[in-house]
Amino acid sequence: MIKVAVVGYGLSATVFHLPFVAHAKQFSLVAISSSQLESVQKKHPRITVYADAQQMIEESSADLIIITSPNLSHFPLAKLALESGKHVLIEKPMTATSEQALSLAKLAQRQSLVLSVYHNRRWDGDFLTLAHLVKSAQLGKIKVFNSHFDRFRPIVRNRWREQPGAGAGILYDLGSHLIDQALCLFGAPHSLTANCAMLRDGATTTDYFQVMLHYTNMEVVLQSSPFSADPNIRFQLQGTKGSYIKYGLDPQEDQLREGLSPNVPAFGVEPPSAYGKKYIADGEGELLSVTKLQTMTGCYMDYYSQLAGAISNGLTVPVTALEGAKVIKLIELAELSSATKQRVEVDLTAFSNEAITPA
Numbered sequence: 001m002i003k004v005a006v007v008g009y010g011l012s013a014t015v016f017h018l019p020f021v022a023h024a025k026q027f028s029l030v031a032i033s034s035s036q037l038e039s040v041q042k043k044h045p046r047i048t049v050y051a052d053a054q055q056m057i058e059e060s061s062a063d064l065i066i067i068t069s070p071n072l073s074h075f076p077l078a079k080l081a082l083e084s085g086k087h088v089l090i091e092k093p094m095t096a097t098s099e100q101a102l103s104l105a106k107l108a109q110r111q112s113l114v115l116s117v118y119h120n121r122r123w124d125g126d127f128l129t130l131a132h133l134v135k136s137a138q139l140g141k142i143k144v145f146n147s148h149f150d151r152f153r154p155i156v157r158n159r160w161r162e163q164p165g166a167g168a169g170i171l172y173d174l175g176s177h178l179i180d181q182a183l184c185l186f187g188a189p190h191s192l193t194a195n196c197a198m199l200r201d202g203a204t205t206t207d208y209f210q211v212m213l214h215y216t217n218m219e220v221v222l223q224s225s226p227f228s229a230d231p232n233i234r235f236q237l238q239g240t241k242g243s244y245i246k247y248g249l250d251p252q253e254d255q256l257r258e259g260l261s262p263n264v265p266a267f268g269v270e271p272p273s274a275y276g277k278k279y280i281a282d283g284e285g286e287l288l289s290v291t292k293l294q295t296m297t298g299c300y301m302d303y304y305s306q307l308a309g310a311i312s313n314g315l316t317v318p319v320t321a322l323e324g325a326k327v328i329k330l331i332e333l334a335e336l337s338s339a340t341k342q343r344v345e346v347d348l349t350a351f352s353n354e355a356i357t358p359a
Contacts, residue, residue: 117324139239
């Protein structure tokens, strides 16, 4: 049994982590740190609740520390946990800077500990479906990929994610998911071009972005807008034999918010009305078929199952520290491109096992 302690008790902890810790047989919750001390203790009377995260990391019997606190706290808390001999799971984005991320990756390697980043959107049903389409070459050679995470949130809210500072803004919050998914599908681009903006009245951090990843004979466009009130396009995949288009978001987040157990058969299952469509055409442009493509079942629980295997049996880490660090580096390059209004080269040589392994 892997004993777990969780830093923070906000949306990330209560919706995206604690339900899986509770329902995965490999884990046992032993502690939570939160400023809501009395409230958390009432909801979790059998565990130890700490007001101070540092004290919990140093004193608890946990094998795994899950960090769900604000982004700027990720680096110091993860560093402390690794130095204390604990495995670590960091909510995305991994850190505020790629330098911090690489530092943690090297520390975890020296300590022989598991360090993972929660890029759970790899286990969205629509992304699993998309990845299968790419791998099976049903659409031929992929030439264009559009990935959106749009919402209608025209009013700036008073929350830490929208306060100015390192690691803040929608590029870190949602862009990290889109970048990670693109890297999973196609690897690193050779260059990128980006436009990051503050479009809402009173905005103090990036609330809109468009990041173009440039590959040899392929273009990837990642975008998020706070002004999308229409049915949101999620993915559009274009290849030499056809295309695929998908609207809406994976159902798992809403199901978790509603309290649905991740162990019930309906979890992660999308209704037929939400399925994407696959279009196949011939070389002359004549449409041969239009197919409503069943969305594969999403399963964030798979992330936790793989994490347990990595900690207990040395199996593959579901999202490695270096993978999380690459995402942060691309975010930094996107910000640089936007600031300079120039295309920038992408070099991830430093983000490899060989590069961080001592000679």
